[in-house]
Amino acid sequence: MNIEKDSVITMHYIVKNSHGEEIDSSRDGEPMTFLHGQGFLISGLENELTGKTVGDKFECKIEAADAYGVYHDELVQALPISVFDAIEEIHEGMQLRASTDQGEQSVIITEITDETVTVDGNHPLAGVDLEFNVEIIAVRAATEEELAHGHVHAEGGCGSHHHHEDDCCDGDHKH
Numbered sequence: 001m002n003i004e005k006d007s008v009i010t011m012h013y014i015v016k017n018s019h020g021e022e023i024d025s026s027r028d029g030e031p032m033t034f035l036h037g038q039g040f041l042i043s044g045l046e047n048e049l050t051g052k053t054v055g056d057k058f059e060c061k062i063e064a065a066d067a068y069g070v071y072h073d074e075l076v077q078a079l080p081i082s083v084f085d086a087i088e089e090i091h092e093g094m095q096l097r098a099s100t101d102q103g104e105q106s107v108i109i110t111e112i113t114d115e116t117v118t119v120d121g122n123h124p125l126a127g128v129d130l131e132f133n134v135e136i137i138a139v140r141a142a143t144e145e146e147l148a149h150g151h152v153h154a155e156g157g158c159g160s161h162h163h164h165e166d167d168c169c170d171g172d173h174k175h
Helices: 043-049 144-149 165-171
Strands: 007-017 023-024 032-035 056-060 076-080 095-099 102-111 114-120 128-143
Touching: 007 114, 043 095
Parallel strands: none
Antiparallel strands: 007 023, 007 032, 007 128, 056 128, 076 114, 095 102, 102 114
């Protein structure tokens, strides 16, 4: 079976940045299983997977724009340290949710001085070209329940009672 939208894929992967530094890998653990075409993966890798089948091994380079996006300088902001008075302890590298004009957004504290805290709303891998090494372990059609819920279920279902799509599996899946 070739990979297409709504296929359930199980794969091993290694991902590196353009300098060859390993960022993540499934090789020392369980392979990743996901519902293809549902936004679980970056778009560039989803595009590369389409049409592949069990046993395929390949390498691909994904440009930043098709990975975690380009880096936007305007998402970096220095704020008065007093904005963070309600937070017990802050440190560089800390990730926070911030209310912005565009709604809730994740930001990372990149610098703290006596007067300001610099936050960055870019994804940590924004602007980074990625290199993947992938091995397709299994491909199958998704079940009707998986399609309705938008994610893969373990044998016996996902173990959650679905009242709304928004609270599917108590928020355990990510896109």
